[in-house]
Amino acid sequence: MKLDREMEMLLDEIPLLHHGDLLGCGETAAGVADGADADFDFSYLIQELGEMGFVDDEDEDEDENGDFSSFLYPRKASSSPTSNLHFMDAENFVASRPFSTDRRREMSLFDPFPFSSTCFDAAATEDWDFQAAPAVRSRPCKTSRPRKATSPKKAGAAAKPSKYESLVGLRGYMYHVAKDQHGCRFLQQRLDDGKREVDFIFNGVARHAVDLMVNPFGNYLMQKLLAVCHEEQRMGIVLTLTKEPLVLVRISLNVHGTRAVQKLIESLRTKEEIQLVVAALRPGFLELIKDPNGNHVVQKCLQSFGADDNKPIFDAAAIYCLDIGMQCHGCCVLQRCIARSTSEHKERLVAAIARNGFELAQDAYGNYVVQYVIELKVAAANASLAQQFEGKYVQLSMQKFSSNVVEKCLKVFKDADKANIILELLAAPHFERLLQHPYANYVVYAALQNSKGALHSALTNAMRPHVELLRTSPYCKRIYSRALLKK
Template sequence: MEHYKKEVREIEMHLSKNPRAQVPQHHHNDHHHHHHRHGHAHAYGYDHARVHARDNLSKLIDHLQSVSITEEPNNPFLLERNLRGLSPRNPISPFNGENHNAGFSSSSISNSSYPKKFGFDPYWDSYNLNLSTHRRCQNDERFDYELRNRRGFANRGLYGPVNENSAIYLLAKDQQGCKYLQEKIHKGKDQVDLIYDGVFGHMGELMMDPSGSSLMQKLFELCSEEQKTRIALALKENPVAFFEISVDEHGTMSVQKLIENFKTREQSTLFMTALKPWLLDLIKDINGNHVIKHCLKSLVPEDTKCIFDAAIKYCIEIATDRHGCCVMQGCISHSSGDYRTNLIAEICSNGLMLAQDAFGNYVVQYVIGLKSHSTNTILASQFQGHYVQLSMQKFSSNVVEKCFKEFHEELKAAIVFEMLAAPELEELLQHPFANYVIQSALSNTKGAAYTALVDAIRYHAAVLRTSPYCKRILALLRGKSLAF
């Protein structure tokens, strides 16, 4: 508490040098109004509003005396934070060096250092313009006038004024304030520049804020190329903060909107430099994978080649991941030339293993769906001798069904004859997964392979009438006007 007593003495010393901001001595009584020293408050020219302001200053002093903070007492940022009345509920990350790094600092002061509730919020409870005033105020021109002239964030008798940039940042974090700024951002370049300057020092925090992220997305659409380049540079210089933003549920949407609005090669190069150290982690993250897919969709292949390199190098790890399998399909879709050839070749060489995986099977099905005869021939050679086993597994049975839908006739016929030669045919007909494979074979084959399959099924006609899974096969055959 000793350092807080020192802060209070500094405030009182400042107030003594600024008579207009002095806090009068008064006492509180539950049944009476405030009684100022000598009973001559109005003799000093104070109206009711100024008395209220002085009361707020007194409350702020009480607040400083009661709050217990674990940070070092000589921390200049902490001192400024309290003396300027910035709410502990809206922490502001300290700057990293002189460039401010767009607020992408990972060394922010933890909220856990502050009490959860305060009876008095020295920022929003000011007698001057505050957010509640804006909510009640229907006249936007008055609000604009007060914002431009800093009347709402003027000198409170404490360490100088809070400038309009701080006002914009705090408005951006409030739901109503954010809506107001989004209306203003469409009214010309000067408004865009004003808001950009106001939020740049806290952009990393706002991109992850529920309200601020929507403003950031609008800003990325309207800001200049120079401003977007500055943002990309800040991300490059703070890769850890970039990762934290990308995996955040609100931050990922902000980053995706930024990617969509890149127009220059310099912007893309700076951004991909920030992304590269976290590539594999982002691919496998529930939010981060959308950033990777947006890069594939919005940037040219020359800029995203590091993603293709990773997809080839870590093919199995990515393809067998819940989110990675979707990214892998995107890599195939957006790649070309040697990258596409090498990526598909890597998948095909591991086709048998991937087909049996809960997520890898989707990647194999996607490759089969490309309908490349050479590629499907390679996969067919991988599956050869394993079709019965694959048909009786939950995930790989979907792959075999896809083979019957997309393979050429000779490859389909080879699958049918391999299954007919197996002693497990009767088991396949009654199997909860394999029966769907048999149905796909009946629906997608023709000629000798189809005839041989129907004859084999007719041989087991007695089983078709008793097994619940065989009944589906029987219904399909009857639909083709075949008697059993």
């Protein structure tokens, strides 16, 4: 009986398979250790291999299938005692190719391998060494504190490239991209690339201008788009914003929209654009002026447009000056209206404020508007204020806000009007109360500073009987410090 090359390969594998009981021989190496007979009868093994078609014998037929299916799927081991083969001493019968102990790992029957005679022939010819790839050695676990894991957000940002790489892929999604923080930034950068990119982005977002201008991120894109688009495109945005009533007012009242509307106002160039924007804002002027966001839009109109274009604002300010002037934001807008108006618009506005001077002078914010008007030294306005204040200077001097107005009157009014104020103070039933009053003492001090001659002497003479009071009272120290009183 002669062994062919396939037999050699099989026998080479036998020493490696003694732990796996691959052929189903029953006992393992443990059986040998327990005292089992180690002398094997290999005739049964040879018979089994012959039945599987691995014995080259003239009297033996090949396997019916002519392949190695019997080798891959061996029969179940017989229960006969003679079938219990132990491979612990398999090296005693390996004759042709001794087992190489220096190999990392020999080829196993469980490894995928194309079992063909051609392959085996080539292996024998070229003296292949069937070895699997060396196993990767696992790194031993360190006892030190484990490294801090990278947050999923940072890991994703580092591994994932930016999803915004070109404008072409954003067609139809420009509106949604503009509302994203990174998308908005990407689109703003593309606006710097030239007219083609500006036109492409404009076509994608212009019809959504209303929503984008109040968006936390989209408003920045709209601001930059308004700065780089041409006149026709800007007019298209203006028409979109002014198409429906009060839409532009609502945007201006928004914390994000107010910035975009201010940029829109700065970018307007033609008369038609300005008229459309002013007309759209006009129904909400009163609300805008008094709003913490909207008042900046009105002030931007006053700063960017001419007096004729701002006429609707001046008219609204004159009509509602009392309401506007007594509000924290409105008093600032009212002063800005006076500063930007000219000729008849200014005269009308100043006259309207002067007519309401007495109410405004006593208000926490309105008193600043009255002081601003007094400093303009408009004769008609100051005369109107002096007439309203006459006989009430003592009352006004003892109030926190209106006392500032009386001080301003003593500094700006004509001498005749100043004299009327001082005489009214001197005629007070209890003049000493004015000296030690927390607000009126400032008025008396201003009277000392802005009087001269007989009027000034009358003031000092009225104070001398109260010198001891002036020395001790905390509110009279400023008055007593005057050099004239020390004499």
